[in-house]
Amino acid sequence: MKKFNPSKSALKMHDDSSEKGIGEVTEITNAGSEPQFTDGMKRRKFLGMGLLGFAGLTLPLSSNAEAQNSIENFVKESIAPFADKTTSQTDSIQEKIQLLQEALVKKDYRTARAITNSIRISEIQAQAEEENFGTPHVSASQFGTVESLPAVWKNWAKGWKYYKVVSLEEKIGTPRKAEPVEVLLSFQSTQTASLAREIRVAEINNGVLTEVISQVFSEVRRGAEKICKLLFLADNQGKEKRQYIVFYGNPDAELPNYQSDLKVTGEGYGLDIENEFFTAILSKQTGQLARMILKREHGLEIYSGGQGHGEPAGIDWAHDYVSEEGFQKMRISLWDECPDFEVVKGPICTIIRRWGFPYSPVHPLFSPARMIMDIEYRFYAGLPYFHKFGHMTAVKQFSPAALRDDEWVITGQSFTDMLWMGPDEKLKTGNVPAELSDKLWGIGFFNKDTKDSFFGFFLEHHAEGLGAELAHNGSPNLHYQWHGQIWSRYPVPKTIKTIPKGAVLHQKNAYVTIPFTLKDDTTKIENLRQELLNPLSRSGAVLPAGIVAKESPRRLARASEAQDSPINKALLWEALGLVKDPQLYKADISIVDLGLVYDIAVRGSVVKVTLAMPHRGRPLGAYFTHSSNVVHSSVSKTMMDALYAVPGVKKVIMEQTWYPLWSVNLLTDAGRKKLKL
Template sequence: MIESDKNFSDLAAMENSDGSIEKNITTHPHHHFEENMASANLQLKRRKFLGLGLFGIASMGLPNRVKGFDNNYVEEFVNDIVASETDLFKKHSDSFEDKMKLMQKAWDEKDFRMVRSLSDSIRNTGIQAQNEYEDPGKPLLNGNQFGIVATLPEAWRIWAKGWKYYKVLALEEKAGIPRQAEPVEVLLGFRSDQVNSLAREIRVVEIDNGLLKEVTSQVYGVVRRGSERLCKVMFLADNKGSEKRQYLVFYGNPDAELPEYTTDLEVRGEGYDLEIENQYFIAKLSKQTGQLERMLIKREHGVELYAGGPAHAETPCIDWSHDYVAEDFFMKVRIQYWGECPDYEITRGPICTIVRRWGFPHSALHPIYNPSRLNINVEYRFYSGLPYFFKSSKMKAVKAFVIQTMRDDEWVFTGQPFTGSIWIGADEKVKFGEVDVANKHSVKGFGYYNKDSKDSFVGLYLDHSSEVIPDLLDGGSSLFYYNWHGTVWVRHPTIDGIKNHTIPEGAILRQKNAYVTIAFTEKDGPGKIEALRKELLNPMDSFSSDLATITSAKESKRSLARPGEAGDSLISKAVLWEALKSCIDQQMYISNVNLVELGYIYNLSVEGDGVVKVLMTMPHRGRPLSSFFIWGSSVVHRTVSKTIVGALTEIPGVRKVVVDQTWYPEWNSNLMSDECRKKLGI
């Protein structure tokens, strides 16, 4: 096995325009990343300049004079087109700067309803800018690092029939801890000309003694940056401890369908009003705030953790953080006061459900007191097959302000479900009872257990760090009988016991915690908790790798492709996809963009009896009716556009068309093709 700092040329092969194959002279795995990002930024600038190109206006041709040799007119015409195309986006949208000017004008004129409308419009401008320009990070493997499946040993080529390209990565376990189905996440880059849909095409495969074995994977966070598409790939990995293992990531199969994997992770609900279940627990998030409201531990009779009663007039949840108390104890400012999440993102898949929420906390008299001082970003991650979930957070001070105290972790359980408490000190060992004075500011975890039912809930602190604030505390306190109705644990990360201290501008506080529910006894529970914390603090390392010397490529029993994914579809999928290009989004009128270009079609499959199934989305929830495209409505392009049913049933062998609509993943401009982006001037 060649480590990541070696030459990468043995891995990759380049495909010539005539279909022949040659070795790729790509060097170090990360060598071209900076060049690629520079190219991406340049292409973004070019995209702004060129606007629609010559694709944007239907039926537009060159004037007669252009067809001759009047070079001055050609130059004038091109300049006019470029100028109009440069202005196209401005003509149909407005910039952040323009909206800010309009909002200032409305504010000066005391037109506060207009201020509210413009603030919402600015928010949506921010969403689109995030989609287009947010830095996804540095990929483990970039688009130019790949191999050609045709160069693999024959047994592997046959097994991976239908896929054209692959990448190689490796995992190393360094802590000597056996792992089973551990989630691993990597950021990968792909050339746009080598893939149609990352969500449909990516398959992760482990190399095991010459055998290729597909592992459960999940693709999310897809973005386009210049000539590359990037995405996060999460997959489940096994390791006996202290092993290095190699994985192939296959892609480049236009016939691929969205993979279905067996999972115990079930998600019910919409938005952040979710109920998330695996084999260990059921977690219910608040439909108001998205906080973890209650949890059912799936053991014995199923103890339910909840925070009952009206609390302090907020909606009760077992997770009460994050918040701060303003100077002089004037008021509390907290995310528990949110009437709804100011902003959120949801990721759903067979391995993990991610719920991310952020915004400024509200006061008890919101919006009278409406400080924009501490931005709070909180993320939950719930996994399949694991007895724990993660919570990560980032709190950033956008201006200096004075507080009395701050909390970044607080849990409340009503009904006395536990009989004892535990905590982890600086020595990484579990202890029983209350935190002692010596460890007041060095707590590494907390928890509660029931000696009779063996139920437990333990928080493990995996990361607690800050910028600008030098005296971050790892302390906290526990009240086992809080007002005689429940159990409370709370952590204060800033200066303890000093009234009215300043949080400086730019200060950042981060945390990552794991919350575990396992069968716990006083005899074996501490050892389980300590071992799990060590495991979570020492995840497996992922790195780019050349393909190890293949001594014996063995034939696997089951091919990578499902029926219909290896060119064996009863009806050509290429023909079906091409037919769908005749389905135009008629609300874009003269742009003449079709559903495939726009990325509305998420999946396409063919059943044995001539039934074609289509999974599609809509661009936003203001356009919820996919039936507009399925069987027809008022048609603008009567001589051009077809309905999905009409286009597909024209193909011989298609007996029936079934179309389902989904909102996951949420559509955005990164799903549009390059051709579509040119037409729309993006």
């Protein structure tokens, strides 16, 4: 039997780029075989939201004059600060708000719903262009050139032009093994074409560079800079400061194909996520964590059975609130589908973020816009725990009878004993004393015979704008209604009757499942909490003075990434620049300038292109391989014609992907000019 190691990682590196990714695959040869497709994920519907729920806005409609004044004031106070995006090709949010008001005054609700959806689409675009991720740990101006590195390092990183240095420090003396670290980085846009393709991370260890598995996500363009979030795995012996080099700026780089024990199946937010320790099954309807299977010899399945409250049952029931005077419970577990969501997939971490207003038991009869629930799960490779982040934001003042931000229900008698952790951060069993019931920082259960366990750490739990400290309650119960285990946290003190507008309840929790006995594993749980509370400190840095560079095993570049491609990649990119999107009749814009080409991989005489499409209304990527010269036959080529014209190309494979979703951030400078942005 494998023993628990909270820092063990089952990650390994893999260089075989022949493995298929997400989406459709079309193989194109000189024989001109017909493309074959599989159905991609359909974009979920955006209907069912309140007409003005997107903004938490309720307008008086007693008279045309009152309604018009209301909308004008709203636009002036809330919408006007945004840049007006009205052009000959689109309309601004401000203008759409005015059109929505006109439709509501006329009681033309079908038009109002269409406009509401159009506003939502504009908001998605505004988020892509304007969302602020905060201050980067390493700025765009902090970089060095690979040419300036010691000769052995320069040769090892051949093909890359630039680097940044990230320093990680462990401050409490606890050794770490493969701890996931997230760093926010900024780059000069002229130094990189695609951060997802180009970034590689190497650890400096006694003068030797060793590549570290990494994951790039949330890549955006902001003016003259590109920003991304970078995840990688870091080791530390405790009380150490270690440096990592982030290489970028390689036009020949291909999307890295790292392998790990993190496997994800499913579409949208209804995913099954598996690692070495457990399988987490998310609801296909709501994205809530429905079940977990523990990977031990008997494979205990943690679930919540029965009929729930008419909605699909799951083990995670938060978040919710009870409306005024105890009239009804507003729950995210009542969603018919997630109002909004984002998914990030990679070899280190899968992130599922969902947000929206909770639903009434008789939705849409009652559809208040009072408190937004924003929930994020993070599942990791090689780790026996996952994180949940929660933010409950009051968009207007209201007076709930109660609200909850953490509740877990487990059907059956899987566990025999309760666990809890108070302010002293020591693990205890048995009932929680009354004087500590609002001061809990950990709750869970274990089975003294099977050694199965499930434990929740409350790592961060605080409020903004509430005027009071949150209660950290949720004492566990082994025999909830005679059928299983439960804990349920009600964080707002009973003295607070009204939640002010703008108040936010924050939480960061971690849930761990390991083989557990009180004798052998109590200290393990306590130490893990300290690790989670004190992650490695991140900062930008320079290379250590006086370091002696040494030869490193293998090289950073895979085949065809170090200006050694058997087919010149610059010619391949140039060829794809001849493949235009004729549906943009006047722009004369190529799939390269649109940012639809995510990757070009060369293996011998075979060229593999990873291609995205702008949105799911155009799911057929082979349009560009076979048909895109229909309108502009004199100036455009199909992908097939363009690539086979490059010397040495014998076979072309096009792989279509929907991940990551295409956005305006992927446009080149030339593309932005052609689209008049």
